[in-house]
Amino acid sequence: MLELDNIAAGYGKLQILHELSIHVRPGELVSVVGANGAGKTTTLRVISGLIGTMGGQVRYDGEVITGLRAHQLVKRGIVQVSEDRDLFGPMTVEENLVLGAWTRRKAAINEELERIFELFPILLERRRQAAQTMSGGQQQMLAIGRALMAKPKVLMLDEPSTGLSPKMTWDVLNAASAIRDSGVSVLLVEQNAAQALAISDRAYVLESGSVVLEGPGRELAGDERVKKAYLGL
Amino acid sequence: MAVSTRRQLSLRPSPFVATMLLVLALFVVALLRSGSMSITGQALLTGLIAGGVYSLLAMGLSLIFGVLDIVNFAHGSFLAIGLFVTYEVVHQTGANPYVALPVAIVVLFVLGALLQLLVLNRTMGSSLESQLLITLGLSLLISNALLLFFGGDPLSANLHNDPGVHIFGAVANLSRVIAFVGALVLALLLYVLLEKTSFGRAIRAVAANRQGAGLVGIDVRMIYAVTFGLGTACAGAAGMFIAPFTTITPTAGDQFNILAFVVVVMGGLGNIMGALVSGLIVGLVEQLGGVAIAGQSPLLSVFILFLLILLIRPQGIFGAKSS
Numbered sequence: 001m002l003e004l005d006n007i008a009a010g011y012g013k014l015q016i017l018h019e020l021s022i023h024v025r026p027g028e029l030v031s032v033v034g035a036n037g038a039g040k041t042t043t044l045r046v047i048s049g050l051i052g053t054m055g056g057q058v059r060y061d062g063e064v065i066t067g068l069r070a071h072q073l074v075k076r077g078i079v080q081v082s083e084d085r086d087l088f089g090p091m092t093v094e095e096n097l098v099l100g101a102w103t104r105r106k107a108a109i110n111e112e113l114e115r116i117f118e119l120f121p122i123l124l125e126r127r128r129q130a131a132q133t134m135s136g137g138q139q140q141m142l143a144i145g146r147a148l149m150a151k152p153k154v155l156m157l158d159e160p161s162t163g164l165s166p167k168m169t170w171d172v173l174n175a176a177s178a179i180r181d182s183g184v185s186v187l188l189v190e191q192n193a194a195q196a197l198a199i200s201d202r203a204y205v206l207e208s209g210s211v212v213l214e215g216p217g218r219e220l221a222g223d224e225r226v227k228k229a230y231l232g233l
Numbered sequence: 234m235a236v237s238t239r240r241q242l243s244l245r246p247s248p249f250v251a252t253m254l255l256v257l258a259l260f261v262v263a264l265l266r267s268g269s270m271s272i273t274g275q276a277l278l279t280g281l282i283a284g285g286v287y288s289l290l291a292m293g294l295s296l297i298f299g300v301l302d303i304v305n306f307a308h309g310s311f312l313a314i315g316l317f318v319t320y321e322v323v324h325q326t327g328a329n330p331y332v333a334l335p336v337a338i339v340v341l342f343v344l345g346a347l348l349q350l351l352v353l354n355r356t357m358g359s360s361l362e363s364q365l366l367i368t369l370g371l372s373l374l375i376s377n378a379l380l381l382f383f384g385g386d387p388l389s390a391n392l393h394n395d396p397g398v399h400i401f402g403a404v405a406n407l408s409r410v411i412a413f414v415g416a417l418v419l420a421l422l423l424y425v426l427l428e429k430t431s432f433g434r435a436i437r438a439v440a441a442n443r444q445g446a447g448l449v450g451i452d453v454r455m456i457y458a459v460t461f462g463l464g465t466a467c468a469g470a471a472g473m474f475i476a477p478f479t480t481i482t483p484t485a486g487d488q489f490n491i492l493a494f495v496v497v498v499m500g501g502l503g504n505i506m507g508a509l510v511s512g513l514i515v516g517l518v519e520q521l522g523g524v525a526i527a528g529q530s531p532l533l534s535v536f537i538l539f540l541l542i543l544l545i546r547p548q549g550i551f552g553a554k555s556s
């Protein structure tokens with residue numbers, strides 16, 4: 001349903017992604033792993049329309065979406081939780097969530113809020129608190145909750161485990177699996193390759209802006225090259 | 234579970250209280266210098282009334298800064314356009330100047346939004362110097378366009394009947410009282426728009442995190458244009474409100490530019506309610522200072538206050554120290 005075809009992209013004249021091709025099918029959890037600086041975040045920025053492309057195409061449900069701006073992609077169901085989380089810091093947890101549903105009908109908001117509060121009860125408890133006063137793990141849940149308010153068809157998560165304790169990391173990755181099980185396609189970017197591969201249906205290994213390996217998550221987790229380079233085994 | 238906000242017991246007054254003490258001191262000095270309660274009371278009333286207009290004007294400027302990160306040095310020129318829109322409406326139709334209020338608001342909103350979309354959008358994120366050059370250039374362009382169309386002779390848009398209104402022994406013309414009340418009503422409406430509507434929530438979201446706003450599907454460029462339009466509409470409305478008692482010339486907005494800037498810094502850049510309160514304070518300081526330091530321009534005391542704030546409290550007199 002989401003396809004990147006021979007993408008070239010970068011910043012200014014500096015090209016970061018080279019002939020990058022990946023795809024995500026409906027209901028799949030796909031991860032992209034790779035070292036720091038490999039181009040994972042840049043890949044998600046291309047999909048979200050936050051940066052332009054120098055070549056290649058992004059297609060979604062058969063439509064070419066290259067060059068659409070961020071807000072147009074959210075309308076189509078492509079939603080990203082960015083590396084920095086990009087929460088609205090001074091605003092309350094509830095306001096952040098409600099804003100997540102900006103592209104949707106007003107009538108749907110309350111029902112969706114209840115669903116998010118069920119998934120992340122801590123957000124209900126803290127609903128009147130400013131987002132910036134919450135811990136890293138709570139902020140990550142809020143960022144994911146805010147993205148789910150848009151009712152995404154494809155949810156992209158950029159290093160959701162950054163700054164979290166191992167326990168919180170599992171909570172967040174389990175949430176990602178649960179979201180996939182609810183029918184949403186998930187594209188997960190992680191440096192924590194071992195954990196990401198363990199829950200992925202398929203995965204790509206990125207190196208210097210190109211895909212160097214791809215395959216089912218468990219298979220890649222057992223691959224000698226992956227073990228050596230990314231799992232520190 | 235509740236976040237504990239520890240308060241330290243401190244004998245130092247808050248910056249806001251310190252400012253109010255300063256205003257009080259100015260009042261006392263003015264009273265002593267003039268030796269007349271009625272002169273000082275008159276200055277108090279005139280200052281408060283002028284301050285209401287400063288508040289509205291500065292709220293627009295602060296809103297623009299808070300959301301777009303643009304320091305708009307053309308703000309006073311938009312007020313001048315509001316003056317001329319009012320003149321034109323009165324001149325063409327012979328109507329009461331207040332008929333021009335919705336016209337000025339709509340014209341300035343559309344003009345501001347279009348200017349943002351077509352011109353200023355290109356400067357988004359560029360350095361402060363280039364923004365300064367562009368908005369100053371815009372300001373010159375507006376003044377000269379007004380000069381071209383209306384000439385340099387002073388014009389007026391007076392009320393047919395502008396009686397004095399007695400308030401606590403002081404007198405103010407009806408037009409000034411209307412300006413004060415009208416400006417505060419619009420200021421309140423702006424506040425309600427920002428705090429209580431979902432569109433206002435989106436504006437605040439862009440101010441808090443523009444990338445985050447894009448990621449939830451807000452059209453950030455549209456918000457920029459609308460916000461700039463709202464800011465210039467504030468200037469336009471302020472211009473309409475003062476038109477009945479102001480000499481209308483193409484450069485009439487320039488002194489308001491500086492005043493609005495002082496108010497915005499005092500209230501804290503991007504702090505809308507801060508601008509509302511600071512506008513009233515600046516009006517008071519201007520008028521009381523005019524009596525206390527007689528013989529000088531009333532603006533002198535405003536600039537002394539501005540310097541004090543820049544030196545001691547550059548983040549403004551409200552809220553905590555920010556980065």
Ligand SMILES: Nc1ncnc2c1ncn2[C@@H]1O[C@H](COP(=O)(O)OP(=O)(O)O)[C@@H](O)[C@H]1O
Nearest residue numbers: 011014016034035036037038039040041042043
């Ligand atoms: N805004 C930017 N401007 C210029 N270069 C950037 C920018 N963001 C990232 N880069 C560069 O692009 C490369 C890939 O970065 P990124 O996609 O963030 O990698 P990853 O997410 O895999 O760690 C890095 O070399 C980084 O320095």
Ligand SMILES: [Mg+2]
Nearest residue numbers: 040041042083
């Ligand atoms: Mg990254």
